[in-house]
Amino acid sequence: MKENRRLIFVSNDDGYQARGFAAAVEVAREFGDVIAVAPLTPQSGRSQAVTMYEPLFLELQHEEEGLQIYSFSGTPVDCVKVAFDHLLVDRKVDLVISGINHGSNAGINVLYSGTMGAAIEGSFYGCPAVGLSLTDHSPDANFEAAKHYAREIISAVLANPVEQGGRLCLNVNVPDIDPLDIKGVRVCRQCRGIWREEFYPHLNPQGKRYFWLSGAFDNYEPDCEQTDEWALANGYVAVVPVQIDMTAYERMDYLERILK
């Protein structure tokens, strides 16, 4: 790879064979050389998980001028870690892209999403990170609008480096509507609300009861125009900047009182 080209790292959670991953790689190549490490198997819902109890295998799946695609048998975060610790040592990485996810990662999905797990992890290595998701779970989803807005947002991120030591991680969600009907990009905050899971029991052919995860998002503030869920429901691309301090500062005084 040429030294003067930008270097983009790409990962995802749907696995290296997903169409959304190919779409992300396609966009990334417009901005520079690409090294990609994506999970061997689908890893949706894997959050920030790492694999501690198993050895993991890295395979070069595809190579051409300016592009290397590896599969890794771990989680999305494992993919990012092995890339930066093994493949990208002493390389300057200009950007991390994770996605394009088949399905929304707006609202509280940011906590559960393997796509955002990889984006957040990537942002720890001194380069901006963009998680990209399309609110359409289907394997044959149309990624044209997502690619278009990915290009726009990535161009802006690369043209405006953050301050030294600063971290930038974006959760970008694109609505599953006709690309021409998308009204533009909105900077949002994470919508409040939780998943109400449903674990219906069924019986397997051997008569043993099993549970399989389902559920529905319970939006606590459907009418709030500041949220990513509102933006998506109203035809906008939602961009939420993501941080990783989970401290509930507003609870500290209360705790000081009750723990005295």
Added chain:
Amino acid sequence: MKENRRLIFVSNDDGYQARGFAAAVEVAREFGDVIAVAPLTPQSGRSQAVTMYEPLFLELQHEEEGLQIYSFSGTPVDCVKVAFDHLLVDRKVDLVISGINHGSNAGINVLYSGTMGAAIEGSFYGCPAVGLSLTDHSPDANFEAAKHYAREIISAVLANPVEQGGRLCLNVNVPDIDPLDIKGVRVCRQCRGIWREEFYPHLNPQGKRYFWLSGAFDNYEPDCEQTDEWALANGYVAVVPVQIDMTAYERMDYLERILK
């Protein structure tokens, strides 16, 4: 179970056979009846992960007056979801306890921790949640100090209910020192710093290269007395209140500018 007794839900990430889990159940029983669902197998580092692609199996492992312990073949968050959606429907749960974890969940570990994944998930169901960890990974760790401080903190939480609709989730870490040397409890914020992972390659007996996760915590602010890492290093039990809004509010203006 008696209707007038408190009901405590217990989970963990080390699995239902871990000694730290038995310690948590022991403490929980002092406060009320206990229903516990813990992973069938160790799930350290599983974060907020959910299992989307596999059926999961729930087994009653132990039952006596005031106590039911189930194993579930999924992640810690799966355990919480199946409990609240299946076992605890229409029951008032007074408290969720997750742990006691074998190993620290201070600092950025809160993002990767299955113990804290379960505690955070539990806090979504309208009851306070306490994640408990001891900074000792060994299977034969001494949980006496952790149990003592768990009792103290749980008593305070149960005696001081948060406001209607409020959420309380605590990340409690107990230092691995002589219980008599512990100086007390400190309310802290999450320490800044990241894991620098090391994925050394090795060869398996068939000559195939594998990677196995290792790493070291890179503390960005070792001298800051407000952090959980400082508290632990200086002989205190660290209590961090945890929230789940990942929005980087301070980045929103910057994004508005660059995305115009």
